[in-house]
Amino acid sequence: SLLGASLSLSAHRCIQLYTTLHRRTCSSGTAPRITTHYTIHPRDKDPRWEGIEMERFADEADVVIVGGGPAGLSAAIRLKQLANEHEKELRVCLVEKASQIGAHTLSGACLEPSALTELFPDWKERGAPLNTPVTEDVFSILTEKHRIPVPMLPGLPMRNHGNYIVRLGNFVRWLGEQAEELGVELYPGYAASEVLFHEDGSVKGIATNDVGIAKDGSPKDIFERGMELHAKVTLFGEGCHGHLAKQLYKQFNLRENCEPQTYAIGLKELWTIDEKKWRPGRVEHSVGWPLNRNTYGGSFLYHLNEGEPLVALGFVIGLDYSNPYMSPFREFQRWKHHPFVAPTLEGGHRIAYGARALNEGGLQSIPKLTFPGGLLIGCSPGFMNVPKIKGTHTAMKSGMLAAEAIFSKITAENVDSETTGLHVPEYSDSLKSSWVWKELYSVRNIRPSFHNYFGLYGGMIYTGIFYWILRGKEPWTLKHCGLDANQLKPAKDCTPIDYPKPDGKISFDLLSSVALSGTNHEGDQPPHLTLKDDSVPVARNLGIYDGPEQRFCPAGVYEYVPLETGDGMRLQINAQNCVHCKTCDIKDPSQNINWVVPEGGGGPAYNGM
Amino acid sequence: MSGRVLVGVKRVIDYAVKIRVRPDKTGVVTDGVKHSMNPFCEIAVEEAVKLKEKKLIKEVVAVSCGPQQAQETIRTALAMGADRGIHVEVTGKDYDTLGPLQVSKILAALAKKEDAQLVILGKQAIDDDCNQTGQMTAALLDWPQGTFASEVSMEGDKVKVVREIDGGLETVKINIPAVVTADLRLNTPRYATLPNIMKAKKKKIANVKPADLGVDLTSRLEVLRVDEPPQRQAGMKVETVDDLVGKLKETGHI
Numbered sequence: 001s002l003l004g005a006s007l008s009l010s011a012h013r014c015i016q017l018y019t020t021l022h023r024r025t026c027s028s029g030t031a032p033r034i035t036t037h038y039t040i041h042p043r044d045k046d047p048r049w050e051g052i053e054m055e056r057f058a059d060e061a062d063v064v065i066v067g068g069g070p071a072g073l074s075a076a077i078r079l080k081q082l083a084n085e086h087e088k089e090l091r092v093c094l095v096e097k098a099s100q101i102g103a104h105t106l107s108g109a110c111l112e113p114s115a116l117t118e119l120f121p122d123w124k125e126r127g128a129p130l131n132t133p134v135t136e137d138v139f140s141i142l143t144e145k146h147r148i149p150v151p152m153l154p155g156l157p158m159r160n161h162g163n164y165i166v167r168l169g170n171f172v173r174w175l176g177e178q179a180e181e182l183g184v185e186l187y188p189g190y191a192a193s194e195v196l197f198h199e200d201g202s203v204k205g206i207a208t209n210d211v212g213i214a215k216d217g218s219p220k221d222i223f224e225r226g227m228e229l230h231a232k233v234t235l236f237g238e239g240c241h242g243h244l245a246k247q248l249y250k251q252f253n254l255r256e257n258c259e260p261q262t263y264a265i266g267l268k269e270l271w272t273i274d275e276k277k278w279r280p281g282r283v284e285h286s287v288g289w290p291l292n293r294n295t296y297g298g299s300f301l302y303h304l305n306e307g308e309p310l311v312a313l314g315f316v317i318g319l320d321y322s323n324p325y326m327s328p329f330r331e332f333q334r335w336k337h338h339p340f341v342a343p344t345l346e347g348g349h350r351i352a353y354g355a356r357a358l359n360e361g362g363l364q365s366i367p368k369l370t371f372p373g374g375l376l377i378g379c380s381p382g383f384m385n386v387p388k389i390k391g392t393h394t395a396m397k398s399g400m401l402a403a404e405a406i407f408s409k410i411t412a413e414n415v416d417s418e419t420t421g422l423h424v425p426e427y428s429d430s431l432k433s434s435w436v437w438k439e440l441y442s443v444r445n446i447r448p449s450f451h452n453y454f455g456l457y458g459g460m461i462y463t464g465i466f467y468w469i470l471r472g473k474e475p476w477t478l479k480h481c482g483l484d485a486n487q488l489k490p491a492k493d494c495t496p497i498d499y500p501k502p503d504g505k506i507s508f509d510l511l512s513s514v515a516l517s518g519t520n521h522e523g524d525q526p527p528h529l530t531l532k533d534d535s536v537p538v539a540r541n542l543g544i545y546d547g548p549e550q551r552f553c554p555a556g557v558y559e560y561v562p563l564e565t566g567d568g569m570r571l572q573i574n575a576q577n578c579v580h581c582k583t584c585d586i587k588d589p590s591q592n593i594n595w596v597v598p599e600g601g602g603g604p605a606y607n608g609m
Numbered sequence: 610m611s612g613r614v615l616v617g618v619k620r621v622i623d624y625a626v627k628i629r630v631r632p633d634k635t636g637v638v639t640d641g642v643k644h645s646m647n648p649f650c651e652i653a654v655e656e657a658v659k660l661k662e663k664k665l666i667k668e669v670v671a672v673s674c675g676p677q678q679a680q681e682t683i684r685t686a687l688a689m690g691a692d693r694g695i696h697v698e699v700t701g702k703d704y705d706t707l708g709p710l711q712v713s714k715i716l717a718a719l720a721k722k723e724d725a726q727l728v729i730l731g732k733q734a735i736d737d738d739c740n741q742t743g744q745m746t747a748a749l750l751d752w753p754q755g756t757f758a759s760e761v762s763m764e765g766d767k768v769k770v771v772r773e774i775d776g777g778l779e780t781v782k783i784n785i786p787a788v789v790t791a792d793l794r795l796n797t798p799r800y801a802t803l804p805n806i807m808k809a810k811k812k813k814i815a816n817v818k819p820a821d822l823g824v825d826l827t828s829r830l831e832v833l834r835v836d837e838p839p840q841r842q843a844g845m846k847v848e849t850v851d852d853l854v855g856k857l858k859e860t861g862h863i
Contacts, residue, residue, distance in 0.1 A: 608641050
């Protein structure tokens with residue numbers, strides 16, 4: 001009965017309030033040391049590091065690229081194409097933290113082939129894995145039991161006519177092969193962990209991660225320093241919310257004239273399904289259930305055509321959500337049970353899982369892109385077209401434009417630069433006059449239009465009028481709401497969400513999902529999820545927000561466990577589970593978590609995700 | 610004494626990856642899956658490089674049998690300190706049916722050809738868990754073997770090997786030339802760091818075909834089917850010992 005339900009809810013709230021107060025006030029244990037990483041506890045003051053050889057081997061290249069994703073690889077390829085065209089020698093080195101190119105790539109994805117056709121007009125003959133042209137485009141608004149179809153009229157951003165469903169990891173792997181053929185030096189398994197600077201403050205290059213540091217931060221017998229790669233220009237293509245980019249924003253004040261970036265988390269699975277249910281080329285998107293109208297997000301389900309009946313499906317949730325009890329993973333799992341979705345998966349078999357943060361800020365959140373010695377490319381500064389949910393084509397184009405802007409400068413006889421590291425502001429100019437900018441300008445107001453009382457429905461009406469009819473030509477630019485991390489409301493003001501238990505056939509528990517990502521890290525290394533202050537998680541994150549990191553991390557890295565002695569809780573960081581999605585660094589309400597790169601080669605082992 | 614050590618390295622699916630059986634049940638999915646050097650082979654390479662650093666041997670040669678990608682594994686061995694590599698090209702169906710018997714024939718032929726005084730291998734590969742190649746290689750060469758080594762030391766023209774066996778540790782002294790297989794506790798392999806990977810690109814990898822070594826790759830084994838392990842069935846709880854005996858009789862267990 002309704003009375004019974006509301007009584008048990010109040011009882012639950014009372015217990016919840018008591019437990020929170022109890023945890024906050026009765027913690028009798030001392031905060032155990034969690035963070036041992038040298039970025040928080042410097043080694044020059046650490047007695048365990050006395051006498052350890054810290055000299056690094058250094059090598060010179062013309063261009064160093066950080067990140068082997070669509071942007072980084074497109075930049076590398078374009079540079080080599082230009083070098084061959086002009087018969088110039090150019091040493092291009094690319095470092096990538098994944099053990100193989102494509103292993104950390106995760107996306108839906110419906111690829112718009114525009115940038116690819118510019119890069120390789122003969123991509124089909126070269127065997128680019130674009131095997132699934134989109135044949136059907138279906139958009140729905142879901143309610144708990146039903147579905148409202150929305151026609152995909154030409155001109156709507158979500159329409160995919162002319163695009164291809166791809167497994168982006170395979171596409172990136174193919175780009176890697178093209179790059180190697182052109183003579184790019186690819187170094188997967190080596191993470192760029194430090195930016196190096198000249199005396200004049202310009203970027204000199206990067207240093208790769210040290211290896212052989214024990215979990216407590218001390219050097220092991222097999223300790224070896226990373227290596228320095230120096231370059232005339234360094235391109236940073238770390239993808240959404242890169243950790244070196246985070247440093248560069250501060251160092252060069254690149255964000256002083258733009259809005260903070262806003263993000264979403266995307267979770268994805270690959271399923272082999274019953275052949276009878278398979279409709280290759282079919283693209284399905286939905287909004288609505290299970291999210292309420294004020295939480296931005298939706299689902300995708302794509303039928304691939306690569307031999308076996310494979311579907312890629314997933315869920316995206318804006319990280320500006322306010323309820324700390326929200327669990328993006330569990331929203332994804334329960335969405336799969338919707339009567340419109342479940343039949344496709346029944347009788348099928350889940351074969352992969354992963355997650356990654358993505359940009360939602362659009363034009364308003366693009367920082368300054370160039371600084372002495374370096375450039376930002378791809379999803380790192382963030383060129384995603386949010387309503388289309390496509391960022392690969394713009395990332396590739398940004399890499400290509402960067403290559404073109406740099407090329408003339410680095411091959412010039414007399415280098416025209418005030419600083420030793422080359423400054424290439426021409427990149428920014430050429431990007432602003434390209435189709436990337438036009439595209440992002442036309443959709444700039446769609447995402448922010450969701451910040452109104454009617455939430456999703458207000459946003460859709462705005463899109464219908466101003467984008468579909470007026471093509472984004474309205475003279476105003478709407479603002480976002482500030483940092484995602486500041487949007488959480490205290491736990492006491494929010495209602496816990498009652499998620500259904502996974503049934504083990506369509507929905508699953510977190511740990512078996514993480515196992516499918518193939519993620520692994522060397523266990524004996526300092527946790528790469530570093531905390532600026534070890535006492536903040538229990539005091540603030542748990543005390544005020546009931547530990548939201550337990551719920552927003554798609555890999556079960558963060559757990560609040562009881563102290564071994566005494567009352568109270570402590571934060572346990574299962575760093576080995578990390579899938580490098582960056583959500584924690586983005587959404588931590590205390591902004592206390594700083595994700596740094598672990599030993600190269602660690603992380604997920606995605607295969608064609 | 611040539612002072613040359615032959616080390617076999619195998620490219621296997623990375624241990625942390627969840628394996629999936631191919632829909633046609635003939636094997637597991639390997640396309641695009643993360644591969645790395647077999648962990649026991651890493652230990653073998655490390656031991657060989659350590660012997661060279663102690664100046665007890667002069668040259669470390671890394672060998673791998675397989676398709677083009679096997680060269681990546683050899684590169685890693687070179688980056689760890691091996692001097693040169695030999696890639697024995699085995700592709701397609703031959704690679705699918707490649708097993709310890711054929712590999713040991715290849716290694717035996719190479720050991721003779723290279724005049725190796727020691728062959729160091731991992732004790733087993735983590736994909737097939739055969740634990741046969743080292744032993745077969747020694748038998749084909751008629752050389753002594755020190756398997757499951759947790760300690761290796763050279764003593765003149767003999768090798769002292771401390772072996773991990775079921776009951777504890779066994780120490781054997783065997784004549785050179787010999788075959789040694791590495792077990793987990795033999796050493797902690799060093800990282801293949803980037804400067805070494807770059808240097809390794811300049812080291813030589815020779816290409817050899819099994820036919821050149823006079824080895825016939827025909828397999829004596831035929832894989833009929835590959836299946837996932839059966840799903841674990843739920844158990845049953847009973848209240849008393851009599852119930853237990855009754856249930857066991859019912860299901861025909863006693």
